[in-house]
Amino acid sequence: MEDRFRLREAMVVGDEVVCLWEDGHESYFPGPQLRRACTCASCKGEAHLFGRRTLPTLRPLPPEAFVPVAVRRVGHYGLQVVWGDGHDFGIYHLESLRRACPCGECTAQGGGSYAPMA
Ligand SMILES: [Zn+2]
Numbered sequence: 001m002e003d004r005f006r007l008r009e010a011m012v013v014g015d016e017v018v019c020l021w022e023d024g025h026e027s028y029f030p031g032p033q034l035r036r037a038c039t040c041a042s043c044k045g046e047a048h049l050f051g052r053r054t055l056p057t058l059r060p061l062p063p064e065a066f067v068p069v070a071v072r073r074v075g076h077y078g079l080q081v082v083w084g085d086g087h088d089f090g091i092y093h094l095e096s097l098r099r100a101c102p103c104g105e106c107t108a109q110g111g112g113s114y115a116p117m118a
């Protein structure tokens with residue numbers, strides 16, 4: 001795997017998830033952006049991927065649902081985020097995360113929009 005898709009360290013800082021990559025790049029993901037991109041079965045992320053006929057109802061989430069409280073690595077490919085409302089089912093693919101880096105440098109290169117993992 002390329003260095004830019006390998007995670008050196010991840011942590012929660014305030015309401016952001018910070019990823020430090022092996023190539024030295026740092027990504028700051030705002031909590032709300034990440035939570036909305038959650039691909040777990042109980043969030044909407046997977047609905048399109050698996051072509052369900054009925055979309056799950058989007059429940060209004062409390063404000064704490066958008067606040068990350070902890071991050072855990074999942075194998076070599078993923079990052080799990082635990083949210084303030086206890087939700088922790090979503091695993092973010094590292095490659096997708098890096099591609100979604102919202103910093104100016106990356107958005108200038110066409111990143112910045114979170115594409116759910118394939
Ligand atoms: Zn979820």
Ligand SMILES: [Zn+2]
Nearest residue numbers: 101103105106
């Ligand atoms: Zn970046």
